[in-house]
Amino acid sequence: MRAGGACGLNVKRPLPPKPMASHPLRAVLEQVEASSCPGRLNFHCHTIHSDGSLRPEQLGQQALALGLEHLAVTDHHSTLAFAPLQQWFASQAEQGSAVPTLWSGVEISCLLESCLVHVLALGFEPGHEALEPYRQGHAPIGQELQAATVVDRIHAAGGLALLAHPGRYRLSFQRLIPAAAALGFDGGEAYYDYAMQPRWQPTPVVCEAIARLLEDHALLRSCGTDTHGLELCGR
Numbered sequence: 001m002r003a004g005g006a007c008g009l010n011v012k013r014p015l016p017p018k019p020m021a022s023h024p025l026r027a028v029l030e031q032v033e034a035s036s037c038p039g040r041l042n043f044h045c046h047t048i049h050s051d052g053s054l055r056p057e058q059l060g061q062q063a064l065a066l067g068l069e070h071l072a073v074t075d076h077h078s079t080l081a082f083a084p085l086q087q088w089f090a091s092q093a094e095q096g097s098a099v100p101t102l103w104s105g106v107e108i109s110c111l112l113e114s115c116l117v118h119v120l121a122l123g124f125e126p127g128h129e130a131l132e133p134y135r136q137g138h139a140p141i142g143q144e145l146q147a148a149t150v151v152d153r154i155h156a157a158g159g160l161a162l163l164a165h166p167g168r169y170r171l172s173f174q175r176l177i178p179a180a181a182a183l184g185f186d187g188g189e190a191y192y193d194y195a196m197q198p199r200w201q202p203t204p205v206v207c208e209a210i211a212r213l214l215e216d217h218a219l220l221r222s223c224g225t226d227t228h229g230l231e232l233c234g235r
Helices: 024-029 056-066 082-094 129-134 147-156 173-182 206-216
Strands: 070-072 101-103 105-112 115-122 160-163 187-191 220-223
Touching (some): 024 160, 024 220, 056 082, 105 129, 105 173, 129 147, 147 160, 160 173, 160 220, 173 206, 206 220
Parallel strands (some): 070 101, 160 187
């Protein structure tokens, strides 16, 4: 018989309140669905400041052409693209262009359940000292590599912590998502192109299953192209 509360029933206990419950990005992520990316929202992409091919202003040009409403550049262990892209969007707005809301972002490697995973830090205070170990251009070592430490530091910087592409790891997303929820992650990347098609599309079945599991654990859902090449709407 499985334990689960009174009379042996599985009773869902209320989850503790999220420490970043009032974060302004939450309202955007709460509206994410399979069709949000790549035309409206993109919270996972890369530039030449890590392993991408686009300069920040080139990525910005494509974001404008797509009509993106919200964007975060998530270079690996680097936030160097944020300031030039922010400045470029400001110049375009002065000329009358509609520009997306730009959120700070960085993709951080860490250990979750002894499995190497990636965490998307979004909407943090740019330049905050808490994230300094993760802006060095390479993964940290020691305690700074532990997922619990990464989440704590992201929250200290005022950001949200989301598990990137949960279906790509050595351990299953069925194990990693509950583990992430227990550590205080704010969400996960629900919609991702695991087939790596020329034009981004969320992978059926697996993305639906990930989205349901995130919802079951009261976690936010994000989406992103994980662009490393020359097209923001593809890989």
